[in-house]
Amino acid sequence: MSAATLTPQAGRVTGPGVSFPRTLNSEWIKFTTLRSTWVLLATTVLVMVGIGLLGGWGIASGMEQMEAAGQDPAAAGMDSSLLYLMTSGGLDFGQLIIGSLGVLLIASEYSTGMIRSTMTAVPSRLSPLFAKALVVAVVAAVVGIVSSFITYFLLQPILANYGREFGLDVDHLMQSMLLSGVYLAVVAVMGLALGSLLRNSAGGIVTLVVLLLVLPIVAQIIPFDWVQDGVMPYLPSNAGRQMVMLETADGDLTQWQGGLVMAAWAAVLLAGAAVTTKARDV
Template identity: 40%
Template sequence: MSATPLSLAPTPTTSYKVTGPRVLRAEWAKFWSLRSSWITLGVAVVLLIVFGAIAAATYSPDAVATSGPPGPGSTGADSDAVSLALTGVSFAQLAIGVLGVLLSAGEYSTGMIRSTLAAVPRRLPVLWSKSLVIGPIALVLTTIGALAAFQLGTPGLDGEKIALSLGDDGVLRSLAGAGVYLGLVAVFGVALGMLVRSSAGAIAALVGTLLILPGLASLLP
């Protein structure tokens, strides 16, 4: 009897490449696995709906116009049903912008950015993926919130001169534009977080950009 040598076939190895869809799926999983994502998105939509509905419910044509951003019960001469419904945008933008900051700068605070950049050495795909995750989500949810605020405020404005319906010219465009704006605010928050690499510093820069700079610009001649 003679021994027959066995030839061991090489084990095939699977090589994984870093691709855009894979990075996007990873950022999608990270976003929805954080409890803060659900809470902050819910807070933004609730603020948008509640303040818009309150502004429409407390509207009075005899109210004296006040300076500054519109609030519940205080309307200017150019107010209409859409502007009342979008009263909560100034509050919702802070929640959405902070969420964008936490999505990017939060990884620098916890040290998870090391694992992220070890898997994806280039930073631009990570930035694009984070923006593509939070931007459309914020756009869709806040657009729904703006529509809900408008619909809830419509009965309170029945019979008023400023009353509008969804079929009127420019109403849907304005409500959708509010969603687009808040989606861009979320992307802006992501960019600030990646640049500053600090949650506190990026949030301070976000608040200054959204609230302080417009007030200073209104004082310019």
């Protein structure tokens, strides 16, 4: 046997090669080194906490004024359960910011052409998509949970001025605060999937806003029973709100049902993104 046959072939990869953990690490580095990532995450926390504190202060002060006027706040639909929900009161706005982050995470790569380098480095194509989804979902979940707990602890001194502070032992409160993170994680994945499907940041963000904010408003003003009973509860943001409720009314989706509906939206969009990622050129 000659020495030439023992020489490795030129261009052969002798290392461990591309793996999902390596792809995940690469996506994590890209995610954390973008300034826009930190700006949007900080904005999400500030918005969620700020709205929760303002909402809690407004409800508590309103209840005090009604009691001073000899009125029953409960008769006007204002009771302590509304204060409990303020720990996640900023979700409606926070979801739009964190969802936009999910869109930008992948749509910006298509607009800059960086996606070509990503797909060249990871020819399987689906690994980067799923790695991005995992990264943004975990970060969004942490942001949601942290925001809820910050809101809770900052809200208590405000409510103490009105004698309406409450503890973490309120039934289902901890569950609701933790599920706020799950809610944001699912929205972030939906945003990522839309960004992959449309490959355009503006288009993805607008579509997300329509899906989460505009469609529920439009559906609410349509007076047909099949819309009110068969469509509205299954829109992603409506189902998501049920997921973080402390208690659900009879006939409404339960917390688990709401979570499953919202997860189904994310799964369908992500599956569509996976199919198009494999089928279309970059």
